[in-house]
Amino acid sequence: MNRNALCVIVLAGSLGAGAADESKIIFAPLTAAPPKIDGALDDVCWQRAEVQDDFIPLADRPADRTTVRALHDASHLYLGVECDWRDEAALRKGVSAIVEKRPQALTFVGIEQFVNTHGVEWFLDPGATRTSHYQILANAAGQICGQYKMDWNPFPEKPAFAVRLSAKGWSAEFSFSAAALRQPALRLGDRWGFNLVRNDAIPVAIWKRVGPDFNAPAMFGLLILGNYQTWWRQSVEAAMFKRFDEIGLRMDFYQKINPQIAKMHAELLPRIQEIRKNPRYARIETRQDFIRSFEMQQKLSRLFGRLDDLCKTAEMTTERQK
Numbered sequence: 001m002n003r004n005a006l007c008v009i010v011l012a013g014s015l016g017a018g019a020a021d022e023s024k025i026i027f028a029p030l031t032a033a034p035p036k037i038d039g040a041l042d043d044v045c046w047q048r049a050e051v052q053d054d055f056i057p058l059a060d061r062p063a064d065r066t067t068v069r070a071l072h073d074a075s076h077l078y079l080g081v082e083c084d085w086r087d088e089a090a091l092r093k094g095v096s097a098i099v100e101k102r103p104q105a106l107t108f109v110g111i112e113q114f115v116n117t118h119g120v121e122w123f124l125d126p127g128a129t130r131t132s133h134y135q136i137l138a139n140a141a142g143q144i145c146g147q148y149k150m151d152w153n154p155f156p157e158k159p160a161f162a163v164r165l166s167a168k169g170w171s172a173e174f175s176f177s178a179a180a181l182r183q184p185a186l187r188l189g190d191r192w193g194f195n196l197v198r199n200d201a202i203p204v205a206i207w208k209r210v211g212p213d214f215n216a217p218a219m220f221g222l223l224i225l226g227n228y229q230t231w232w233r234q235s236v237e238a239a240m241f242k243r244f245d246e247i248g249l250r251m252d253f254y255q256k257i258n259p260q261i262a263k264m265h266a267e268l269l270p271r272i273q274e275i276r277k278n279p280r281y282a283r284i285e286t287r288q289d290f291i292r293s294f295e296m297q298q299k300l301s302r303l304f305g306r307l308d309d310l311c312k313t314a315e316m317t318t319e320r321q322k
Helices: 003-011 089-099 228-249 251-258 259-277 287-321
Strands: 025-028 065-074 074-083 120-124 134-139 145-150 158-167 169-178 192-197 201-204 221-225
Touching: 003 065, 003 169, 025 065, 025 228, 065 192, 074 120, 089 158, 089 169, 120 169, 134 158, 134 169, 221 228, 228 259, 251 259, 251 287, 259 287
Parallel strands: 025 221
Antiparallel strands: 065 074, 074 169, 120 134, 120 192, 134 145, 158 169, 192 201, 192 221
């Protein structure tokens, strides 16, 4: 079987396209001490990471529970996954079958050697380009491989990876250096496209709903390097409040070009003032707090976006007239 034919099998999914879920965001808090990459996820730093288990079933029956976590420091992104299995014997039998089939290929392998069962597929889009991404496949037998733009040898520096089997199921830890993903550094607040698919005998669950091809970066969710407060400062305080204030300071200029700008600004002003005065929106400590603040931000951003577009049009009109 040629490589292209094999890729069709590996990459294709069985999920119909669905409505985009804008709230599919996972946070990778800054950690002072890196986790030990041994597959256990029992380091103290992992206990401080957000745990997400809201995976969407792909098979006829609900999949066993899958959880995902993320951390980062200045030079590495750390990912952890735990895959529960109802039947430990079936899991161990499946892992043994992979080992028997590929006894000499149990670390980094080419796609031709990789057995795409009892594993996961990570999808990472540094910078959230929505056009290019890494796909990293790993299984509970210890195999790992990956591609970027169909180059199946994409890592200048190989990621660290470890798996652990238990009575509960299997877990794995991954450490990607900035260099491995061709990034100059990892900065607090960076946004990456992100998704995860769980494969048992077949694909059984996905974190973010996409179309029939899992390699769909335009539909990935988001991974944010930081915590809930990082998101609030960037998406609300910097992206909206600061710009809203700047528009207000230049209102004499804007309303001469388009009086509608002054009207929209006046309509938005009491809403923004109310949010600024209400500490419950900025005090984000739980996932429920985040969803509440996120929904508020989405509603407000639609109104603010129209105001901002009018202002940018006014600025461009003035520039063209010079």
